[in-house]
Amino acid sequence: MSALQQYIDLYNGHKSLVDSGSAQVLNDLRHSAYEVLRDMELPAKGSENYETTDLEEILSPDYGVNVGRVNIDVNPAATFHCGVPSLSTSLFFSVNDLYAEANDARLGLPEGMYVGSLRQFAINHPEICGRYYGRCADIKNPVVALNTMLAQDGIAIWVKRGVKVDKPIQIVNILQNGAPLMAVRRVLVILEEDSELKVLTCDHTQNPDVEFLALQTIEIFAERNSRLDYYDLEESTEKTSRLSAMYVREGEGCELVIDGITLYNGTTRNEYHALFEGENASLHLYGMGIEDRCRHLDTYSRIEHKKGNCKTDELFKYVLDDDATGAFTGLIKVEQGADKTEAYQNNRNIVGSDNAKMFSKPQLEIYDDDVKCSHGTATGQLDDMQVFYMRTRGLSEHTAKLLLKQAFMADVIDAVRLPGLKERLHLLVERRFAGSVSSCAACNSACGSDK
Amino acid sequence: MLKVNNLHAEINGKEILKGINLEVRPGEVHAIMGPNGSGKSTLSMVLAGNPAYTVTGGSAEFYGKDLLAMAPEVRSHEGLFLGFQYPVEIPGVSMVNFMRAAVNAKREYFGEPPMSATDFLKMMREKRAIVELDNKLASRSVNEGFSGGEKKRNEIFQMAVLEPKLSILDETDSGLDIDALRVVAEGVNKLKSENNATIVITHYQRLLDYIKPEFIHILYKGRIVMTGGPDLALELEERGYDWIKQQVDNEENNG
Ligand SMILES: Nc1ncnc2c1ncn2[C@@H]1O[C@H](COP(=O)(O)OP(=O)(O)OP(=O)(O)O)[C@@H](O)[C@H]1O
Ligand SMILES: [Mg+2]
Numbered sequence: 001m002s003a004l005q006q007y008i009d010l011y012n013g014h015k016s017l018v019d020s021g022s023a024q025v026l027n028d029l030r031h032s033a034y035e036v037l038r039d040m041e042l043p044a045k046g047s048e049n050y051e052t053t054d055l056e057e058i059l060s061p062d063y064g065v066n067v068g069r070v071n072i073d074v075n076p077a078a079t080f081h082c083g084v085p086s087l088s089t090s091l092f093f094s095v096n097d098l099y100a101e102a103n104d105a106r107l108g109l110p111e112g113m114y115v116g117s118l119r120q121f122a123i124n125h126p127e128i129c130g131r132y133y134g135r136c137a138d139i140k141n142p143v144v145a146l147n148t149m150l151a152q153d154g155i156a157i158w159v160k161r162g163v164k165v166d167k168p169i170q171i172v173n174i175l176q177n178g179a180p181l182m183a184v185r186r187v188l189v190i191l192e193e194d195s196e197l198k199v200l201t202c203d204h205t206q207n208p209d210v211e212f213l214a215l216q217t218i219e220i221f222a223e224r225n226s227r228l229d230y231y232d233l234e235e236s237t238e239k240t241s242r243l244s245a246m247y248v249r250e251g252e253g254c255e256l257v258i259d260g261i262t263l264y265n266g267t268t269r270n271e272y273h274a275l276f277e278g279e280n281a282s283l284h285l286y287g288m289g290i291e292d293r294c295r296h297l298d299t300y301s302r303i304e305h306k307k308g309n310c311k312t313d314e315l316f317k318y319v320l321d322d323d324a325t326g327a328f329t330g331l332i333k334v335e336q337g338a339d340k341t342e343a344y345q346n347n348r349n350i351v352g353s354d355n356a357k358m359f360s361k362p363q364l365e366i367y368d369d370d371v372k373c374s375h376g377t378a379t380g381q382l383d384d385m386q387v388f389y390m391r392t393r394g395l396s397e398h399t400a401k402l403l404l405k406q407a408f409m410a411d412v413i414d415a416v417r418l419p420g421l422k423e424r425l426h427l428l429v430e431r432r433f434a435g436s437v438s439s440c441a442a443c444n445s446a447c448g449s450d451k
Numbered sequence: 452m453l454k455v456n457n458l459h460a461e462i463n464g465k466e467i468l469k470g471i472n473l474e475v476r477p478g479e480v481h482a483i484m485g486p487n488g489s490g491k492s493t494l495s496m497v498l499a500g501n502p503a504y505t506v507t508g509g510s511a512e513f514y515g516k517d518l519l520a521m522a523p524e525v526r527s528h529e530g531l532f533l534g535f536q537y538p539v540e541i542p543g544v545s546m547v548n549f550m551r552a553a554v555n556a557k558r559e560y561f562g563e564p565p566m567s568a569t570d571f572l573k574m575m576r577e578k579r580a581i582v583e584l585d586n587k588l589a590s591r592s593v594n595e596g597f598s599g600g601e602k603k604r605n606e607i608f609q610m611a612v613l614e615p616k617l618s619i620l621d622e623t624d625s626g627l628d629i630d631a632l633r634v635v636a637e638g639v640n641k642l643k644s645e646n647n648a649t650i651v652i653t654h655y656q657r658l659l660d661y662i663k664p665e666f667i668h669i670l671y672k673g674r675i676v677m678t679g680g681p682d683l684a685l686e687l688e689e690r691g692y693d694w695i696k697q698q699v700d701n702e703e704n705n706g
Contacts, residue, residue: 389538
């Protein structure tokens with residue numbers, strides 16, 4: 001049986017149960033997703049844009065899915081220790097894929113916005129939700145199709161026209177279960193004209209010995225002159241897989257910062273699809289991966305400039321050690337007529353061991369001749385002369401390399417605009433490279449799969 | 452303090468040092484001169500422990516210990532300092548953090564606790580004054596975007612912070628304007644004591660006007676082919692290297 005089939009069968013067998021745990025707007029799309037999946041073959045590892053990632057393998061474990069919406073007995077606010085404590089945020093949770101929020105989560109949030117359960121949003125505001133849900137994610141993408149077929153809830157953020165949300169919204173996604181589990185998360189972010197929002201999401205896994213799959217689809221609608229910062233931090237375990245597909249639509253004059261930070265993970269594929277629909281908009285798409293042992297991080301990005309005068313600044317950096325693998329596939333497409341486009345794409349990697357592997361494929365497709373575009377990729381080792389220079393001043397080889405790896409990530413971290421998060425990230429990255437304890441360092445799982 | 456005996460070294464399979472003999476005692480100042488490509492920087496790299504070079508013969512003792520067996524950082528802790536001919540830029544690592552790590556690594560080596568933040572900053576201020584290093588440079592990334600002269604000044608600043616017993620300064624004078632040269636040379640002199648020693652590698656007499664060496668060595672083709680007093684430098688200034696080259700090459704041909 002193909003890996004997909006088990007989920008198709010699961011849905012087939014529990015259609016009404018799935019529907020009853022969700023809302024009409026979500027259910028409306030469920031069946032078309034099912035039909036897409038029924039006829040779909042998963043892209044094989046090695047095929048275009050899946051050069052290093054094996055979807056079949058990621059989906060093959062017999063994951064449980066909480067279709068019955070059984071509440072597990074945890075109080076996330078009590079068990080969760082945030083790695084970013086200095087940050088003052090409005091705190092929301094998903095435990096597996098069940099929605100929860102901290103008691104004081106809504107303190108300090110302005111009128112004119114909704115943040116909370118997606119299911120509730122679809123029930124309370126079916127018209128709004130229906131206008132956006134599923135409208136920018138591509139249902140032919142296997143991750144999106146599977147997510148759309150199975151997602152019963154998630155997080156919705158809706159910021160009305162002109163509303164500026166000062167306090168960052170923090171969403172902590174916790175995976176916690178005794179047996180293998182798939183969490184099906186859906187995120188919908190709607191920014192109406194002239195609104196502002198900052199979001200920080202943190203993925204954590206509590207049980208290092210259990211296999212998890214986080215299957216998520218994020219849709220972001222940024223309308224005219226809105227501003228969004230979206231920081232997505234993964235601190236999971238070696239046995240956690242994550243398939244994330246983010247779809248972004250940017251209207252005229254928008255300013256977006258999207259930052260994907262992978263500190264600890266197992267097998268991760270993060271997709272970013274962005275479309276400029278209006279002029280004078282900008283997107284800073286940044287990301288970093290710190291990969292050691294048998295971890296795997298695959299970033300896929302596709303940015304389309306349909307309108308002129310927009311700017312993309314894309315930078316992804318990886319540090320790979322041990323047997324880790326990394327991949328970066330990025331496409332920036334500039335349509336004809338998108339004059340004065342500025343698009344820069346950059347992928348820089350440090351490979352610190354013989355077995356670690358990096359696959360990098362930057363791409364520009366330009367159909368307009370009045371543009372400024374560049375792309376580049378470089379994969380190399382730490383500079384021996386820099387290491388030696390530092391050692392002559394008394395730093396051990398280990399410390400010297402540590403500082404150089406931290407320094408390598410500095411520009412990605414410094415692009416963070418969330419007060420408190422930048423400083424905290426410098427520390428988390430330092431600790432990560434130093435190999436000292438973190439919530440996820442308890443993981444001793446040996447990696448068995450051959451990636 | 453330093454005894455180098457018949458030292459041979461190669462890089463990428465090419466022998467550069469072909470039997471160096473050199474002894475340095477506390478309180479002494481030595482100058483090493485010699486034509487381009489003769490192996491001066493190679494000697495300094497080998498003494499500081501650059502793993503890119505392979506020692507193929509001979510020995511080097513530092514205070515009776517086997518210098519060549521020590522890791523570069525241990526050589527530093529034990530009191531050896533190298534001022535680089537080409538100081539290395541390290542973007543993203545601030546001078547302050549770099550020096551703090553350096554100072555505390557040395558303290559750890561000697562079983563001392565890390566220096567307190569206030570003591571450290573005070574020390575940085577004092578040492579900066581010695582070489583008149585701009586505060587702005589100290590807060591930037593190591594050597595990144597520094598001018599040639601600023602890099603050299605920064606080397607002497609680091610020397611002042613680390614208080615080495617033996618400093619090897621590889622062409623610290625090149626690229627310096629007249630004022631900077633004076634400042635750097637005065638810095639070296641201020642740090643001089645009867646317990647420490649300096650080896651300056653240079654092409655120019657003008658540095659030696661400030662830093663007065665007792666010994667001048669001429670390095671040529673990987674060997675010290677001549678050693679003399681301060682007069683030797685003056686003679687070189689006048690006559691160039693040709694007469695020495697000829698002398699050595701003749702000996703080679705006849706031997
Ligand atoms: N990586 C290398 N591979 C091969 N040869 C090298 C390498 N590095 C240095 N050399 C050679 O070693 C010789 C000595 O170089 P070195 O830098 O020690 O000379 P130097 O005396 O310091 O010269 P200068 O006065 O120009 O600074 C030169 O011929 C140089 O080309
Ligand atoms: Mg040299």
